[in-house]
Amino acid sequence: CDRNLPKRDQNRPPPRPKVGSNSKTGSELSTSSRNSQSGLFWGGSLSRFSPSPAPSPCPPDQLRCGDGSCLSRSFACDGERDCPDGGDELGCAPPPSPPPCAPSSFQCRDGSCVPRLWRCDGDPDCRDGDDEEPEMCGTPRPPRACPPLQFPCGSGECIHRRWRCDGTPDCRDSSDEEGCAAPPPCPPGQLRCRDRRCIPAARACDGTPDCRDGDDEEECPDGTGRGPTGRGRILGSLTPPSCLPGVNECLAGGGGCSHGCRDLRVGFECLCPPGFSLDPDNRTCHGADPGVPPPGPPGTLLVSTRHQVLALGGSEPRILQGPLKHVAALDVGIEGGSLFWGDPSEGLIYRAPLAAGPAVPLGVVPGPGSPAGIALDWIHRLLYWTEPGSGRVAVSDSSGTRHRTLHWDPHTRPWGVVVDPLNGYLYWSDWGSRPHIAWGAQDGAPPKPLVTEDVERPQGLALDQSSQRLYWTDGRLHTVSSVALDGSGRRTHLRDPQHLAQPLGLAVFQDWAFWTDPHRGSLVAAQLQGGSPTPQVVAQELFSPEAVVVLHPGRQPAGPNHCEGPGGLCSFLCLPSPARGPGSPRFSCACPDGEHLDSDGRTCVTGLVLCLGVAARALWQEWRRRNTNSISFTNATFRKGLGDPLDGGGLGDPLVSERGRAWGALETAWMGQWVWGPTGERGGSGAGAGSGTPPLNLLSYPSGR
Numbered sequence: 001c002d003r004n005l006p007k008r009d010q011n012r013p014p015p016r017p018k019v020g021s022n023s024k025t026g027s028e029l030s031t032s033s034r035n036s037q038s039g040l041f042w043g044g045s046l047s048r049f050s051p052s053p054a055p056s057p058c059p060p061d062q063l064r065c066g067d068g069s070c071l072s073r074s075f076a077c078d079g080e081r082d083c084p085d086g087g088d089e090l091g092c093a094p095p096p097s098p099p100p101c102a103p104s105s106f107q108c109r110d111g112s113c114v115p116r117l118w119r120c121d122g123d124p125d126c127r128d129g130d131d132e133e134p135e136m137c138g139t140p141r142p143p144r145a146c147p148p149l150q151f152p153c154g155s156g157e158c159i160h161r162r163w164r165c166d167g168t169p170d171c172r173d174s175s176d177e178e179g180c181a182a183p184p185p186c187p188p189g190q191l192r193c194r195d196r197r198c199i200p201a202a203r204a205c206d207g208t209p210d211c212r213d214g215d216d217e218e219e220c221p222d223g224t225g226r227g228p229t230g231r232g233r234i235l236g237s238l239t240p241p242s243c244l245p246g247v248n249e250c251l252a253g254g255g256g257c258s259h260g261c262r263d264l265r266v267g268f269e270c271l272c273p274p275g276f277s278l279d280p281d282n283r284t285c286h287g288a289d290p291g292v293p294p295p296g297p298p299g300t301l302l303v304s305t306r307h308q309v310l311a312l313g314g315s316e317p318r319i320l321q322g323p324l325k326h327v328a329a330l331d332v333g334i335e336g337g338s339l340f341w342g343d344p345s346e347g348l349i350y351r352a353p354l355a356a357g358p359a360v361p362l363g364v365v366p367g368p369g370s371p372a373g374i375a376l377d378w379i380h381r382l383l384y385w386t387e388p389g390s391g392r393v394a395v396s397d398s399s400g401t402r403h404r405t406l407h408w409d410p411h412t413r414p415w416g417v418v419v420d421p422l423n424g425y426l427y428w429s430d431w432g433s434r435p436h437i438a439w440g441a442q443d444g445a446p447p448k449p450l451v452t453e454d455v456e457r458p459q460g461l462a463l464d465q466s467s468q469r470l471y472w473t474d475g476r477l478h479t480v481s482s483v484a485l486d487g488s489g490r491r492t493h494l495r496d497p498q499h500l501a502q503p504l505g506l507a508v509f510q511d512w513a514f515w516t517d518p519h520r521g522s523l524v525a526a527q528l529q530g531g532s533p534t535p536q537v538v539a540q541e542l543f544s545p546e547a548v549v550v551l552h553p554g555r556q557p558a559g560p561n562h563c564e565g566p567g568g569l570c571s572f573l574c575l576p577s578p579a580r581g582p583g584s585p586r587f588s589c590a591c592p593d594g595e596h597l598d599s600d601g602r603t604c605v606t607g608l609v610l611c612l613g614v615a616a617r618a619l620w621q622e623w624r625r626r627n628t629n630s631i632s633f634t635n636a637t638f639r640k641g642l643g644d645p646l647d648g649g650g651l652g653d654p655l656v657s658e659r660g661r662a663w664g665a666l667e668t669a670w671m672g673q674w675v676w677g678p679t680g681e682r683g684g685s686g687a688g689a690g691s692g693t694p695p696l697n698l699l700s701y702p703s704g705r
Contacts, residue, residue: 063088071307071323080326080345082307084543104433106131115433122156123476151176167194169495172477191216205264220264256283262511262529271510300551301507301514303523304330304341306544311551312523317539321352321359329374329385330505330547333398334556340383341547342371349374349385349400354551362400366392372415373428373461377442378556379421380563380576384442386414386428393417393428395442395575395590402573404592406444414438416461416472416506420485422559424578424586427470429458437461437472437483443575443588450487460506460515465557471528473503473515480506480513480528493528499535505547509555514538516545523548562586571603 058070065071065083075082077092101113108114108126118125120137146158153159153171163170165180186198193199193211203210205220255261257270270283278284300313308322309330320339321327329342329349337354347366352359362383370387377384381398384406391412396403406426407414413432419442420427427439427450435455440447450470451458457476463485464471471482471493478500483490493513494500503524505516511529516522523539539545563574570589577588591597591604598605 069323072325075325082325117433165196167196169492172495174495264529299509301523302330302332302339302549302551303516303539303542303545304328304505304547305542306546309339309341310542312539320354320356324359328546329371330549331374331376331383332549332551333376333378333381334551334553335378336381338376338398340374340376342366342374342385344369344371349383351398351400362396364394364396364400364403366394373417375417375419375426377419377421377576379559379561380442380574382419382421382442382575384417384419384426386417388413388415388431391432393426395444395573397573402592404444404573404590407440407447415459418461418463418470420463420465421576422465422557423485424562424576425485427461427463429461429472431457431459437470439485439487441578443577444590445577451483451490460503462506462508462513464508465555466510471506471508471513473500473506475500475502475504480515480526480533482528494526494533494535496535499524499526499537505545507548507550509550509552514548514550516542516548518544518546521545560586569602 058064061073062070063073063076066085066087067083069083071082071088076088079089082088097111101107104116105113106116106119106126108128109130110127112126114125114131119131122132124132126132146152149161150158151161151164153173154175155172157171159170159176164176167177169177171177183192183196186192189201190198191201191204194215195212197211199210199216204216207217210216255268255270262269262271270278272278300311302320303310303312304327306326307324309320309324309327311318311320321341324341324343326343326345327341328344331340332338332354333340339352339354340349342349347370349362349364349366349371350359351362364383364385366385366387369389370392371385372388374383374385376382376398382395383398383400384393384395386393391408391410391414392405393407393414394403394405411433412430415429415431417426417428419425421442424442425439426442426447427437430436430438434452435458436449437451437455437458438447439450451472454477455472456474458472458474460473462471463469464482468485469482469489470485471480473480478495478497479492480494480500480503481490481492499517500515502517502519503515504518507514508528512525512527513533514523514525517524521540521542521544522537523542523545524535525538526533526535562576563569569587572592572595573590575588575590577584577586579586589597589602589604595604595606597603
């Protein structure tokens with residue numbers, strides 16, 4: 001099944017071994033801490049590993065794959081290679097020919113479909129690159145000439161000439177930073193700005209921008225203490241030699257921090273888990289008892305492979321769920337200990353205990369090929385998901401019993417989705433005909449584009465609560481970028497065609513980014529702050545990894561539940577709302593698809609009830625019209641304004657004329673710009689626009705009096 005997924009290999013899994021049965025189960029999920037110098041997690045560590053198989057007897061209802069793993073027999077001959085070696089699809093009847101692609105798509109030789117706009121664009125999108133064959137595309141066109149004051153990139157686009165050799169790659173192929181003369185080193189005690197100027201290091205983080213783009217005031221510690229000269233911030237009891245510009249102190253023993261270390265432009269700062277604070281040495285974290293270090297649970301990465309959910313954080317992976325049919329989207333409720341994942345092959349969303357336990361399908365059915373992404377609102381216990389096939393963004397309660405569509409546009413392809421319940425907003429990536437990052441209120445208010453420029457295939461999406469920034473991967477530009485939650489302050493943290501060739505899932509925590517590459521079968525990490533990020537493969541030989549989630553309490557901070565109230569605030573579904581103004585309600589009531597809110601704004605009524613109400617009003621108006629002979633106005637202004645319909649003045653002019661019969665606005669009910677009245681001689685009630693649009697027959701009834 002194709003699912004129209006960009007850059008995702010559905011039918012050719014890499015010949016890599018799966019995690020064997022000797023891996024730990026979810027009930028053995030460790031909470032012990034290992035010493036680490038990486039600073040990736042609170043006292044935790046990441047270890048490179050390659051899962052090794054361990055054959056074991058398969059139950060009668062399962063078959064054995066070539067690597068020794070077991071697979072349900074119901075997965076055999078279903079058109080998908082579930083065994084890493086594809087053994088479950090051997091000896092099967094030949095699959096039917098793939099359905100033709102839509103007119104707006106190009107069909108690859110393997111049957112998959114890609115947007116027609118991607119054909120002959122210089123970037124192979126089909127698995128074997130047949131959308132870029134010279135026989136079809138011809139000789140590549142020379143790059144177009146750039147206007148004056150712009151620099152032509154080797155990848156074809158034009159950028160401002162001032163961006164050339166400014167230290168930040170702006171071209172897709174980074175050609176604007178090639179062939180640049182190396183600037184002379186700054187004198188000792190000075191800091192280099194991004195525009196290559198040098199300023200005194202003492203002016204960094206002093207509250208006054210000295211670099212042209214203000215980058216000397218970025219990545220500063222949160223403390224606001226005054227320096228000995230009256231300006232600046234105290235970075236802690238750090239010796240001057242260790243606070244040199246351009247030096248990442250966190251790489252040397254984690255900066256001496258007991259838990260987390262964050263490298264700054266000048267110096268560094270130690271980080272503590274929520275609820276703990278630094279000792280006077282500015283390196284050791286303590287809780288209620290300063291003499292007892294906090295236990296601090298280690299950070300754990302949850303990764304979805306094709307048939308399993310794995311926990312990574314020690315020397316070997318732990319299987320939380322599996323074997324499963326297909327695991328794509330993934331999220332977790334840390335406080336409640338719940339694991340959620342989506343199965344696009346079945347079109348279902350599942351929930352299971354995080355420690356151990358059976359999986360339960362929720363009552364929502366996104367449909368085949370969906371969901372692509374899911375996001376849990378851990379405060380209001382809501383689950384949001386995206387459906388790229390139908391262009392829907394939907395929501396339900398965490399049990400799946402109450403759900404509704406928030407947004408629907410068949411021209412869009414929503415993919416990754418994240419939620420910010422502290423502020424009441426929702427963000428998702430869209431790689432449809434107009435790729436962009438969208439944001440909207442959690443209550444379903446009309447969304448707005450957040451990022452529209454320099455975005456071509458946004459997929460993985462992550463929200464960092466500590467920095468209040470939104471991160472995304474672009475599989476076409478091979479980048480990791482971020483913006484503030486209001487769309488300002490965009491940054492491109494990493495551009496790497498090798499390690500970001502086809503990124504899919506994304507997670508960000510403590511200045512580290514983690515992303516999956518299903519085609520390489522790897523999980524890659526890079527520190528985004530403090531110099532040039534260097535990607536490192538932290539897990540490999542995974543079978544089609546897709547989603548990645550960080551399991552740590554600091555990722556889901558507590559906040560007020562705006563939907564809590566005696567007896568429930570809404571009859572069906574309560575959705576949080578952003579603060580739109582002083583005193584505005586922080587929630588909205590929602591109804592299932594096909595129903596609407598009643599006048600109280602809390603109770604749902606069906607469309608039939610609304611239709612009956614409209615019909616009753618129309619009948620009442622017709623009765624009033626037939627039983628009203630005259631209307632007497634005592635106000636002279638009204639008498640003058642209405643006038644006589646026969647003398648051509650006032651408001652009595654005919655609005656709608658049918659079969660030569662004109663009627664005046666004797667009894668009108670305005671609904672927007674629509675006027676209600678009789679539809680003709682045969683009897684009935686209708687509506688027409690105030691400009692004279694022919695009426696629309698809404699209710700017919702037999703003629704006669």
